[in-house]
Amino acid sequence: MQISMGILRGISVSFLAFLVCVCTIYEPCVQAWSKEGHAMTCKIAQELLEPEAKHAVQMLLPDYVNGDLSALCVWPDQVRHWYKYRWTSPLHFIDTPDQACNFKYQRDCHDPHGVKDMCVAGAIQNFTNQLSHYRHGTSDRRHNMTEALLFLSHFMGDIHQPMHVGFTSDEGGNTIDLRWFRHKSNLHHVWDREIILTAAADYYGKDINLLQQDIEANFTHGIWSSDLASWRDCADLSSCVNKYAAESINLACKWGYKDVESGDTLSDDYFNSRLPIVMRRIAQGGVRLAMILNRILGVEHEDSIAAT
Ligand SMILES: *[C@@H]1O[C@H](CO)[C@@H](O)[C@H](O)[C@H]1NC(C)=O
Ligand SMILES: *[C@@H]1O[C@H](CO)[C@@H](O)[C@H](O)[C@H]1NC(C)=O
Ligand SMILES: *[C@@H]1O[C@H](CO)[C@@H](O)[C@H](O)[C@H]1NC(C)=O
Ligand SMILES: [Zn+2]
Secondary structure, eight states: OHHHHHHHHHHHHHHHHHHHHHHHHHHHHHOSSOHHHHHHHHHHHHHTOOHHHHHHHHHHSOGGGTTOGGGGTTHHHHHTTSGGGGGGGGGGOEEEOTTTOOOOHHHHOBOTTOOBTOSHHHHHHHHHHHHTTTTTTOOOTTSOHHHHHHHHHHHHHHHHSGGGEEETTTTTTTTOEEEETTEEEEHHHIIIIIHHHHHHHHHSTTOHHHHHHHHHHHHHTSTTTTTHHHHHOOSOHHHHHHHHHHHHHHHIIIIISTTOOTTOEEOHHHHHHHHHHHHHHHHHHHHHHHHHHHHHHSSOOTTOOSOO
């Protein structure tokens, strides 16, 4: 009995070790905007909330984050491989036809098995819709409003990461292996994380808070201040979400995939020309997440955007 218990324990330890390896190996493929990108998007959004929406967000967050939405914005990436949440895995991205460089909801928004609406654009509408019932106390009890908030906040980040709306055959750049300066990476990961971390190291003493404050300064009184109103502009949620996805695949073609092949080494030229795009996408994601949350959780507006 003791021996077999020992064997069992041995098996489960090596199985755990196996799982740890698998998860570590696949880590770069499964991340969205890195935790830094998601946290910045959510911090920017939370600072733009009006009092009513701010209060609702506080009520929805678990106590242990002390009202900080950004602490949980990366949660959907952490659970997407758990059995219970496996269905959410296709909701982080959109695969568009290779080289088409456009997004069509009917054609592209489905999971790998063809199930409709299972993509990041469908998910944003779904969770916005779920959350829009919270204010009236008419939420479907099957839906967890905290989870709806976290999914919406996370997916608004993902849809603004250009390579999350990429080509099908290279999985949004995940299979394009290359070097980022001196270390190994892939094109998807360059956009998720490398550019952000290199910027933080080169210009902000590795302090992500300073980077985020610089982004905010650029839309409150800097280079993007006159664009803010157009970023926020949204009459109808589904066309806005489709617009965000179309912007991403356009940027992926124009800047992401442009002049990049497997085996390349990307360094200063690529970094300097793409950095402003990454920063603007993080800003847009945050500003637009705040816009949606203010409309569905704030005081009643006539122009409520979610279909009910
Ligand atoms: C919407 O959310 C529900 C659960 O909350 C889920 O069953 C459904 O698959 C989701 N659909 C999309 C498109 O996200
Ligand atoms: C809602 O989801 C969160 C996160 O998964 C969980 O901690 C919480 O217990 C859930 N709430 C309900 C009422 O099921
Ligand atoms: C903010 O704008 C300045 C001036 O154009 C630019 O140098 C800087 O890189 C921008 N910072 C961010 C984080 O976008
Ligand atoms: Zn994601």
